Amino acid sequence: MPSADPQVAVYTGTFDPVHLGHLDIIERGSRIFRRLVIGVGINPEKTPFFSVEERMEMLQIVCRRFSNVEVRSFNGLAVRFVRSLGAGVMLRGLRTVSDMEYEFSMSLTNQTLDPEIETVFLMSKVEYSHLSSSLIRQIAAFGGDLSRFLPPELIPIMQTRVRERLGLNCAGILPGHPD
Numbered sequence: 001m002p003s004a005d006p007q008v009a010v011y012t013g014t015f016d017p018v019h020l021g022h023l024d025i026i027e028r029g030s031r032i033f034r035r036l037v038i039g040v041g042i043n044p045e046k047t048p049f050f051s052v053e054e055r056m057e058m059l060q061i062v063c064r065r066f067s068n069v070e071v072r073s074f075n076g077l078a079v080r081f082v083r084s085l086g087a088g089v090m091l092r093g094l095r096t097v098s099d100m101e102y103e104f105s106m107s108l109t110n111q112t113l114d115p116e117i118e119t120v121f122l123m124s125k126v127e128y129s130h131l132s133s134s135l136i137r138q139i140a141a142f143g144g145d146l147s148r149f150l151p152p153e154l155i156p157i158m159q160t161r162v163r164e165r166l167g168l169n170c171a172g173i174l175p176g177h178p179d
């Protein structure tokens with residue numbers, strides 16, 4: 001079994017799409033850890049707005065400036081993915097107390113599955129604590145200003161996808177799952 005290096009962290013999520021709240025956690029994580037891997041989850045039960053390849057590409061665009069950050073995809077148990085990389089830390093972002101309950105049970109489960117892997121939480125900056133990918137998809141669908149939520153490079157990509165979806169099916173533009 002690969003070791004669990006405490007200097008190597010993995011930040012898992014759906015990132016559908018990556019937004020400024022995620023990016024803030026990535027930036028702060030990249031300063032704390034020697035190496036930070038972003039794990040884009042492939043969940044067959046979810047119908048994402050962007051494919052896993054698109055989500056990874058957007059992350060790669062916004063993470064170019066961090067020399068110790070890399071982007072990968074994974075399916076199955078996150079803790080197994082973390083271990084396969086030789087990482088010792090799962091990095092998570094916390095927005096509000098409402099995130100706490102879910103994150104708390106997730107981290108206890110992961111601790112049971114692999115006691116050597118620690119979960120480290122970073123509190124969201126106050127200006128991003130209301131932000132979620134689902135909110136951004138809704139704002140984009142209604143033509144709202146995305147500049148305070150998305151990295152500038154990703155705004156045209158988001159707008160193009162919304163237009164494509166609108167063209168295909170006005171009613172089915174927004175995937176139902178919250179995140």
Ligand code: ADP
Pocket residue numbers: 012013014015016021022025091092093094095099123124125128129130131132133179
């Ligand atoms: P999922 O909830 O499916 O794991 P997300 O892409 O929504 O995936 O979130 C990935 C991680 O980023 C989670 O730890 C989540 O709490 C954190 N996160 C999401 N939005 C924010 C935000 N606005 N500020 C800080 N962390 C966030």
